[in-house]
Amino acid sequence: MQYRQPGFGNRRRSRGFTLLEMLAVIVLIGIIGTIVVRQVGHSVDKGKYGAGKAQLTTLGQDIDSYSLDNGSPPQSLDALVTKPANAPNWQGPYAKESQLKDPWGHAFGYQYPGQHGNYDLIFYGQDGRPGGTGYNADVGNWQ
Secondary structure (H helix, E strand, O other), X not given: OOOOOOOOOOOOOOOOOOHHHHHHHHHHHHHHHHXXXXXXXXXXXXXXXXXXXXXXXXXXXXXXXXXXXXXXOOOOHHHHOOOOOOOOOOOOOOOOHHHHEOOOOOEOEEEOOOOOOOOEEEEOOOOXXXXXXXXXXXXXXXX
């Protein structure tokens, strides 16, 4: 009686992937990854820009609440978070410190008295600077 060990006498070998096949798969994964990252990146910027515009509206409402309590808008946005000396009826905080920054971490522009109304509140967009187009475009509370 002859015993055969498994695998002995079996002439077929399993064939692995060649280096060329592996490189082709890696390149395809890289191309697909690049396309996905570009699409997701564009959507993130669009979402942040929309969130900044919404945050501008909310911050404007916070300034209006401050104004109703104290008779005039604050001298600076910091007065929405901490009580200034010249605000006798301060009922705040009206906003959180984090709400004074846009989704990209830039400060909102604020001017009191304003050129377009009682006060001017400006969201400068992605670049955080005046001017620009697309996601860098400015949005003011008077628009």
